[in-house]
Amino acid sequence: MEAGSSHDLVLEVSTARLGPPVGPDQTWAATERAWKRTVPSLADTLAPRDARQAYTVLRGLTGTGGGTVAAATMSLPERAEAGRNYDYRYVWIRDQCYIGQGAAAAGAHSLLDDSVRFVVAALLDHGSALAPAYPRSRETLRAYAAELTDDYYAYRFRHDERPLEQAEGAFLLCGFVMALAHHQQGHQGEALRWFERNRASCATSGLFAEEYDIRPRELRGNLPQAFVHGLLLECAARLPVPGANGERSGHW
Numbered sequence: 001m002e003a004g005s006s007h008d009l010v011l012e013v014s015t016a017r018l019g020p021p022v023g024p025d026q027t028w029a030a031t032e033r034a035w036k037r038t039v040p041s042l043a044d045t046l047a048p049r050d051a052r053q054a055y056t057v058l059r060g061l062t063g064t065g066g067g068t069v070a071a072a073t074m075s076l077p078e079r080a081e082a083g084r085n086y087d088y089r090y091v092w093i094r095d096q097c098y099i100g101q102g103a104a105a106a107g108a109h110s111l112l113d114d115s116v117r118f119v120v121a122a123l124l125d126h127g128s129a130l131a132p133a134y135p136r137s138r139e140t141l142r143a144y145a146a147e148l149t150d151d152y153y154a155y156r157f158r159h160d161e162r163p164l165e166q167a168e169g170a171f172l173l174c175g176f177v178m179a180l181a182h183h184q185q186g187h188q189g190e191a192l193r194w195f196e197r198n199r200a201s202c203a204t205s206g207l208f209a210e211e212y213d214i215r216p217r218e219l220r221g222n223l224p225q226a227f228v229h230g231l232l233l234e235c236a237a238r239l240p241v242p243g244a245n246g247e248r249s250g251h252w
Contacts, residue, residue, distance in 0.1 A: 040108055042236070050199055051236040053206040054229035055108055058099055061226050062111065066118035067091035068099050068230075071210065071222030086222045093122060095227040098173075102234035141181050152197035153214055154178050169211030169220040172198050176231035183239055192242070195235050208232065 001007060008024035038059055042051040062068045070092050078084045100115030102108075148155045150165065154174035159167035175198030182191040201212035203219055208228040210221030 038110070040106070042106055042108075044241075045106065045236040046195070046239050046241050047199060047232075047236045050206065051106060051233055054102075054208075054233040054236075055106070055111065057207065057224050057229045058103075058111060058226060058233070061224070062114055066114035066121075068096055068115070068118075068226050070095050070227070071225045073222040091118070092227075093119060095230070098227045098234070099230035102230040102232070102237070105234045105237035107237070108233075138185065141185070145178070148174075149178065151214075152178075152194055153201075153212070154198075165214050169213040170198075170201070172201055172208055172210065172212055172225070172228045173231055175201075176228070176235050179235050180231070180238065183235075188240055191239055195239055199232055199235075 008028075010022050010024055010027065012018055012022065035056070039052055039056050042048050042055065045051045058068060061072065067090070069090055071086065073086050074090060075085050078086055096115050096119050100112055100119065103112035103115060144154075148158065150163075152175070153165070153170035154177070155165075155168065156171045156174060175194055179191045179194035179198070182188075182194060198212075201219075202208045203223075207224040209219035209223040210225040210228065211219070213220050
């Protein structure tokens with residue numbers, strides 16, 4: 001092939017007899033039409049392009065049963081011979097709720113419907129074994145910000161006496177949660193600072209990983225991590241657009 005040229009390879013796998021060969025041009029066109037129908041414009045959000053990218057990633061990670069897998073790297077080893085795998089459970093109820101909240105804030109009803117359908121079915125099946133979540137409070141927010149954040153990066157917990165950024169990467173989910181928490185407290189400037197810092201912590205492809213190593217400025221962990229995209233989507237939909245009239249709802 002010459003430089004700059006392309007060639008389509010159509011691979012079909014089936015246990016039944018297949019029909020006539022699929023034309024690549026028609027397949028590409030059908031795929032583009034399907035994604036255009038599926039992904040909303042999200043033009044009235046704080047970051048339309050990033051919100052659409054997050055929605056697209058989440059839509060691709062969601063199966064026909066409504067469950068969204070935690071990450072595409074699910075079940076791969078974290079490191080050689082360490083005995084730990086990334087996200088050993090296929091779908092996490094916690095993550096699914098974050099995704100549903102983001103979809104609800106953005107008015108993305110198809111993704112919201114899938115999340116609600118999956119969570120309702122899971123809770124009806126296993127709900128009696130689930131422990132309730134602890135309520136959030138202003139004191140919890142203040143204590144967390146004082147102990148586990150630095151320069152608008154947030155961390156899960158303090159491993160030891162080392163500085164936070166030396167023990168693990170910044171946990172991007174927590175950064176977006178901080179943006180929402182400040183928004184709910186009425187601290188809009190602080191909420192926007194948290195949002196902008198953490199939405200910049202992505203790959204050139206626009207994909208977010210589970211963690212972000214602030215020293216070499218590299219992604220760490222699962223990729224793409226669904227709950228990070230879910231929280232970005234919710235932040236983009238809930239936080240006020242600077243200079244716009246009106247205030248978005250902090251709850252749904």
